[in-house]
Amino acid sequence: MTTGAESLLATLEANDVDVCFANPGTSEMHFVSALDRADRIRGVLALFEGVVTGAADGYGRMTGNPAATLLHLGPGLANGLSNMHNALRSQSPIVNVIGDHATYHRDLDAPLTSDIEGAARPFSHWVRTTPTADSLGQDTAEAVRVSREGKIASLILPADAAWTEVDAANPIAVKAGEPAPDPHVPDGALEAAARVLREEGSRTAILLGPRSATPDALAAADAIAAATGSQVLLNTFMSVISRGAGRHGAQRIPYPVPQSQELLSKFDNILLVGAKPPVAFFAYPDKPSRLYQPGTRFIDLTDGFQRTVESLESLRSELGNTVDTPALELQLPGLPTGEITPEKLGVFLGHSLPEHAVVVDESITTGRSFGEATDAARPHEWLTGTGGSIGYGMAASVGAAIARPDQPVITLEADGSGMYMPQALWTQAREALNITTLIFSNRKYQILRNEMTNVGVPKFGPKAEALLDLNNPGIDWVQLSESMGVPARRATTIEELQAAFTAALEEDGPHLIEVML
Incomplete structure (x- = not known):
């Protein structure tokens, strides 16, 4: 006999969903066990749910195909909502599987009970709580169908629906219907x-x-x-x-x-x-x-x-009168030297980005000049934060690297935003992903300093300064990265940065470079 969890995974496999980013808990143990019998689905553990949803976003952006996530009840979903917001804005296809208490346990108001559907709706296009094991195949197939329209589908899985056996009369794996067609050009x-x-x-x-x-x-x-x-x-x-x-x-x-x-x-x-x-x-x-x-x-x-x-x-x-125009020709700027500045960093990237790189950009204020400097660099893909929710960069790189294992992934990460989800480094090491992370370490929330000026705040006092400063104590990114299993170096000049970047690209697996500004 087949359990509901096995039917769910069999349906994902039947619809070519081949990766599940996960941070499971007690309610999801039957799903976790069933992964051993799902030969085609790769399970990827993240130590924080924001990394789970961010990785699914990066994967969906690069493939156009949904990844599954596995989240633990309402609090686990809440931890992942930040990057679900970004995924919603990037139109990434995702199938969230969110564990819940057994149906008969919900009304007891146990400590982890919450309104999961209510939490998921603002960050999802489709939300459904499957009622029984027998409905899981069809509900999962519908979630996949919706996701393939560039949408987020959130399927809530009660524990008893996961562990109960499916009626033998029901199909185990259900093929998803066709997604709605792309809209036609409006009349006129x-x-x-x-x-x-x-x-x-x-x-x-x-x-x-x-x-x-x-x-x-x-x-x-x-x-x-x-x-x-x-x-x-x-x-x-x-x-x-x-x-x-x-x-x-x-x-x-x-x-x-x-x-x-x-x-x-x-x-x-x-x-x-x-x-x-x-x-x-x-x-x-x-x-x-x-x-x-x-x-x-x-x-x-x-x-x-x-x-x-x-x-x-x-x-x-x-x-009726258009002709193809020439594409950009390769124009690599000369490599700068000496002290590292944001402007020199842009030129460095224009010179050094490898061919067919996938660049995940969460450089915030440091990267304002990167676009123009890299316009005619070697061909590459560039991903940006679409929803403004901080902490997407290193997480999205996990999904991008799994989606494109033969292409180098370069993460451009500000130090402040990097501290939202440094756990992504652990997953990068565990999965041996080819990701090179550049941490731009100015040890402050510079974007908020700029925004205080933009909103008309006249001056900063000591309390305001303390809320925008990351230097007391300073964060040692080299030690932090190495503690997660990712080799790291620090660069204080362009020459040191170039040497570290070249070495990182020549070696398999993840690397981190703390770029001192």
Whole structure:
């Protein structure tokens, strides 16, 4: 006979879900046991649930296929919600399996009892508590189907549904139905977009959303821009951007409000491709929340967030006068020397990024100049934090490295944000993942210093300074990393950084470099 947990895993396998990032507890032990009989699913342990959900996000971004997570009741889910928020914004496919008390135990109000469905809903597109073992195959298949639309599905698994045997009359593994098709271009949108682009003196931008910066989409958008005098823009925060030599470049909308306003003031029309009208990350006194000019005309070419190149190719056909444009040529800057500064770090990355690297960027303020410096570097993929929830970088790198085992993964991590989930290093070591982490150690929350100025706080006193300072005591990232099993070095000059980076890329497994600023 087969238990509900075995039916759940068999259904995941039948639908090509082949990795489960997990931090299990008592209620999930039958799921854990059943993993031994799920030959095709790789179980990956993380020491904190935020690493679990962040890794699933990174995996989903790189493959387009859902990973499963295993979380322990409401508190375990709560620990993972931060990176579930980022995954929601990046349109990553994820199937969360959240253990719960046995159905007959819930009403007793045991210490770990909570409203799991209520906690999951704001961070999920689909939430369901499976009632019995017999329903698990179908419920799991539906969760997979929903996730393949670039969504988060959260399936709550009562312990007795996991350990009870499935009725012999029910199928053990259930194939998921087809995901809903990508939305069609809204009626009249192509004609309206073509008309705007043909207008004399048209000032038009083509804005690509979080999942839209694929090589084909960038090439199509660039061809349209070249033919019509428009400009291709990207959201400030993107799920994945295909960049470097052999790809087509595009400008990201800057984070600071004045710079983004200056850029967007150049356009009367914005064509949305998997994007929304751009707004400020936060509200600021005396600054607008909408970054575009009043009266800006928007035309939505994709009817939502689904990633697609079909709308751009259809627009090319509607215009009828576009030709392919040349991709970027390789342009490596010279390697800087001496003292490490943020500006030199950008040039260093432009010079040193290996071919087909996957760059996971949570560099926060240090990385403001990295984009321009790496535009024409060797071809690579660039991932950014999409939801603004801190601590995604090292966790997402775990999933990215498992998704792309033959490509080097480079994590660009600020020291403050890195301390949200340093446990990711342990999983990197345990799984022998090829990840090189650069920790930019300025020993302060510089982003918050900038934000205090942006919101109009007049000055910092000693109490405010204490809340933004990481230097008392200082964090020794080399010791911390090595305690987790990841070899580490410290770099105080560009020469030391280059030597450590080269050595890390030449050796298998994870490495960390603390970059002193």
